Amino acid sequence: MPAPSNNKKSKAFAGRESFHRMNYLYQASMMVASKNKHLSCFYGKLCNNISKKTVLRLHPDIKRSLCKKCGLALKPGITARLDLHPENETLFQVECSQCGFKKNFVINEEYNFWLDNPESVVEVIGDGETGKKKDVTVL
Numbered sequence: 351m352p353a354p355s356n357n358k359k360s361k362a363f364a365g366r367e368s369f370h371r372m373n374y375l376y377q378a379s380m381m382v383a384s385k386n387k388h389l390s391c392f393y394g395k396l397c398n399n400i401s402k403k404t405v406l407r408l409h410p411d412i413k414r415s416l417c418k419k420c421g422l423a424l425k426p427g428i429t430a431r432l433d434l435h436p437e438n439e440t441l442f443q444v445e446c447s448q449c450g451f452k453k454n455f456v457i458n459e460e461y462n463f464w465l466d467n468p469e470s471v472v473e474v475i476g477d478g479e480t481g482k483k484k485d486v487t488v489l
């Protein structure tokens with residue numbers, strides 16, 4: 351039977367290595383996006399695939415900054431074109447420069463992410479190795 355502290359640590363951060371790996375791949379994808387689009391696509395897709403395989407969710411800001419079709423890191427003016435929807439001005443359109451995939455977002459000033467809401471924080475736990483506090487949120 352494992353020691354109780356070991357069990358507690360592993361329960362608190364299930365998928366910790368996956369989060370680290372997704373974070374690294376996302377940062378690498380953003381960094382190489384302006385220089386090598388194919389490599390950025392590869393890193394973005396890999397990040398998304400790890401999220402799916404480990405059943406861990408990406409933050410909506412991260413999810414929205416990767417192209418859904420090819421995985422390219424969408425940087426406005428560099429790898430993505432931002433515009434109002436041509437037919438409906440309540441929609442905001444982001445177009446990927448690699449594959450041409452268009453994503454629409456509703457423009458609503460009153461909309462807030464659930465994650466920005468203080469009620470979304472269920473529990474604050476400490477990191478076993480660094481001692482830093484982390485928020486645990488429920489999506």
Ligand SMILES: [Zn+2]
Pocket residue numbers: 417418419420421422446447448449450451
């Ligand atoms: Zn794309």
